[in-house]
Amino acid sequence: MRYSDFRIGNLVLHATTVTKVVAIHEDGIVVKHSEKYPSAKLTIQGIREIAVDESWFLKFGFAKVRDYPCFRIDGIQIEYDGSSSEWKADLFSGRTSIKFVHQLQNLFFALTGKELTINK
Incomplete structure (x- = not known):
């Protein structure tokens, strides 16, 4: 996992809490839990993928x-591939695996130019 794997707006785990990436620096990622709590700057070891x-x-x-x-x-279809136990999306270049929420968010943005956010 590298800092460059993430974009602002991606969801990640900090401890056991789902948090949103609000900034990315060379030496850390800033996440925000909610409006009630201040943001926190974490190293790559301080976050986990969902x-x-x-x-x-x-x-x-x-x-x-x-x-x-x-x-x-939005025209994007993702299927579970039981033989590999992975979620897969068919793209022009072939099938791509999606293991984590931030990968799903990044793929959606790359294909549509829109952010993928949780429906309220």
Whole structure:
């Protein structure tokens, strides 16, 4: 995991709390828990990636399109590949694996130019 893997707005874990990346520096990532708490600057060792599962697709507003795990939003379809136990998206260059929430957010932004945020 590197600082360059993240973008402002990505969701990560700090301890056991889901936090949002609000700034990225050469020596750390600044995260914000909520409006009630101040932001915190962390090293890469101070954060953890959030594993993607079906609940995250639903939180982001994806629609389930089949009986097996397959989700779609804005023309992007992501399916669970049971043989590799990974979520996969078919892209022009082939299939890409999505293991973490920030990867899903970054892929969505790269393909649509829009931020992927949790639906309220």
